[in-house]
Amino acid sequence: xxxxxxxxxxxxxxxxxxxxxxxxxxxxxxxxxxxxxxxxxxxxxxxxxxxxxxxxxxxxxxxxxxxxxxxxxxxxxxxxxxxxxxxxxxxxxxxxxxxxxxxxxxxxxxxxxxxxxxxxxxxxxxxxxxxxxxxxxxxxxxxxxxxxxxxxxxxxxxxxxxxxxxxxxxxxxxxxxxxxxxxxxxxxxxxxxxxxxxxxxxxxxxxxxxxxxxxxxxxxxxxxxxxxxxxxxxxxxxxxxxxxxxxxxxxxxxxxxxxxxxxxxxxxxxxxxxxxxxxxxxxxxxxxxxxxxxxxxxxxxxxxxxxxxxxxxxxxxxxxxxxxxxxxxxxxxxxxxxxxxxxxxxxxxxxxxxxxxxxxxxxxxxxxxxxxxxxxxxxxxxxxxxxxxxxxxxxxxxxxxxxxxxxxxxxxxxxxxxxxxxx
Numbered sequence: 001x002x003x004x005x006x007x008x009x010x011x012x013x014x015x016x017x018x019x020x021x022x023x024x025x026x027x028x029x030x031x032x033x034x035x036x037x038x039x040x041x042x043x044x045x046x047x048x049x050x051x052x053x054x055x056x057x058x059x060x061x062x063x064x065x066x067x068x069x070x071x072x073x074x075x076x077x078x079x080x081x082x083x084x085x086x087x088x089x090x091x092x093x094x095x096x097x098x099x100x101x102x103x104x105x106x107x108x109x110x111x112x113x114x115x116x117x118x119x120x121x122x123x124x125x126x127x128x129x130x131x132x133x134x135x136x137x138x139x140x141x142x143x144x145x146x147x148x149x150x151x152x153x154x155x156x157x158x159x160x161x162x163x164x165x166x167x168x169x170x171x172x173x174x175x176x177x178x179x180x181x182x183x184x185x186x187x188x189x190x191x192x193x194x195x196x197x198x199x200x201x202x203x204x205x206x207x208x209x210x211x212x213x214x215x216x217x218x219x220x221x222x223x224x225x226x227x228x229x230x231x232x233x234x235x236x237x238x239x240x241x242x243x244x245x246x247x248x249x250x251x252x253x254x255x256x257x258x259x260x261x262x263x264x265x266x267x268x269x270x271x272x273x274x275x276x277x278x279x280x281x282x283x284x285x286x287x288x289x290x291x292x293x294x295x296x297x298x299x300x301x302x303x304x305x306x307x308x309x310x311x312x313x314x315x316x317x318x319x320x321x322x323x324x325x326x327x328x329x330x331x332x333x334x335x336x337x338x339x340x341x342x343x344x345x346x347x348x349x350x351x352x353x354x355x356x357x358x359x360x361x362x363x364x365x366x367x368x369x370x371x372x373x374x375x376x377x378x379x380x381x382x383x384x385x386x387x388x389x390x391x392x393x394x395x396x397x398x399x400x401x402x403x404x405x406x407x408x409x410x411x412x413x414x415x416x417x418x419x420x421x422x423x
Contacts, residue, residue, distance in 0.1 A: 007150050007405040012129035014142035017073055018111030020135055021173030022057045022086040025070035027109045027145060029079040031170050032090055034149055038156050040092040040168070045082040048091045050185040055178045056221065056326030057086055073132070089179065090170040091188050094155055096420075100164025101193035103419045105412055106369060107148035108174035111135045117396040124399060138398040140200040143405060145170065147198070147385075150409035155416060163420045167192065169369075176221050177329035180365035184372050194338060194419045195373040195380035197366035198412065201393060204386035206401050209346035209353045209411065211339040211383045217266065217292040218299035219363035221327030224250070224310055228319035230276070230283030240281025241319045244274035247285035250313040254289065257305045263294035265302050292363055295331045332367035335379035341423055342383050345414035349407045351385075385411070 001009070019027055028044070035042050058066075063086045071080060088109070116124065116136040124130040131137070152168055169188060173179030189195060204210050226247050231240035251269045259265050267289065274285035291306060293299035307323060314321035336355075343353045370380040387404035391397035 010146040016129040018135040021110040023066045024088040024109045026075040028088040029076035032079045033076040035092040045087040049087045049182040053182040053185040088172040092168040094166040098163045102165040103194040104167040104192040106169040106197045107144040154413045176327035177365035178327040180368045184368045206388045208386035209351040211342040218296040218331040219292045224287040226285040243285040244282035246313045246317040266292035329363045329365045332370040334381035338379040338381040349410040
């Protein structure tokens with residue numbers, strides 16, 4: 001089978017079987033099995049993830065239930081027990097035995113809690129690879145995982161052109177910026193000289209390539225709970241403590257946090273759930289919010305301000321409040337010298353290339369990898385492979401042009417060759 005067809009087969013299989021963050025058991029076992037058969041040394045699960053630094057991990061009940069789902073839906077049983085607790089990261093290593101640097105390439109594997117479109121025009125539906133469950137690959141991580149396996153394939157075929165060591169990182173739980181830090185704190189990039197993270201789409205046109213030394217916005221993902229007292233709204237309203245009013249007050253005032261002269265800041269309340277009936281004083285309310293800032297300091301400013309507003313709203317309505325940080329990404333800036341190498345690699349794959357500088361946007365937990373590698377004297381960067389999109393990221397109709405995968409793999413192979421031969 002040609003690599004082009006193999007990439008499509010992998011991508012469609014992963015797309016049909018999406019898994020949320022820290023639940024990528026089917027995906028990771030298939031990845032592990034493929035890598036071992038290609039000849040890689042792999043480490044998996046707790047070997048490459050520090051449990052003390054996982055955020056927003058599903059409950060034990062959810063994890064156990066998904067383990068059974070994965071077992072019934074094609075997971076490779078040889079590796080399933082190693083990821084049964086939801087530690088699903090993988091590091092594959094190719095040591096050439098020749099002197100040279102260590103280059104690492106990171107891809108992510110998780111899906112989103114989005115119900116995929118059933119519109120008759122939706123290609124995954126028409127072609128028979130629409131999601132079989134209530135989740136969806138609506139951000140292209142099925143593509144990223146496939147590109148990672150494609151790169152693994154070509155690296156083995158061309159290992160005589162590579163020096164030093166290659167590490168392929170398959171990361172769980174990028175959505176919500178939850179998974180990278182646990183791998184960083186397990187030391188998986190402590191020996192890395194060059195680090196590359198990549199993404200598909202994000203508005204970059206098909207057959208185009210963007211390498212970036214841009215920064216990323218630091219971010220915190222926070223779950224908020226207000227706990228009050230329920231009572232009958234008509235009979236004994238005075239006995240209630242209204243958690244919904246506290247939450248509503250918090251929502252309004254969170255959006256009124258003063259912005260900072262030091263740089264861009266963001267806040268968003270994405271979800272509010274409260275109440276149990278028309279005639280019941282709401283005894284509980286929950287918010288899902290996020291803060292962002294162009295630096296970690298600016299994000300901390302937003303987060304601390306948000307905390308004071310939430311506590312104040314709770315006090316106003318005599319309810320209790322709790323805040324849990326369930327995801328976090330820091331700020332980072334890519335290495336220009338490495339971005340230039342990536343542009344050179346993409347040129348060789350006949351992609352239209354550009355180098356974008358000094359325009360921080362979005363958030364990514366690859367920032368933890370980037371910062372750790374740079375702190376140890378290495379170079380790290382981020383790049384984007386353009387594609388045609390059926391709809392925007394995180395949309396129920398999201399889909400990509402599958403012809404964009406093979407040039408991405410070729411670009412990353414060339415980057416590995418350039419980097420391990422020191423350009």
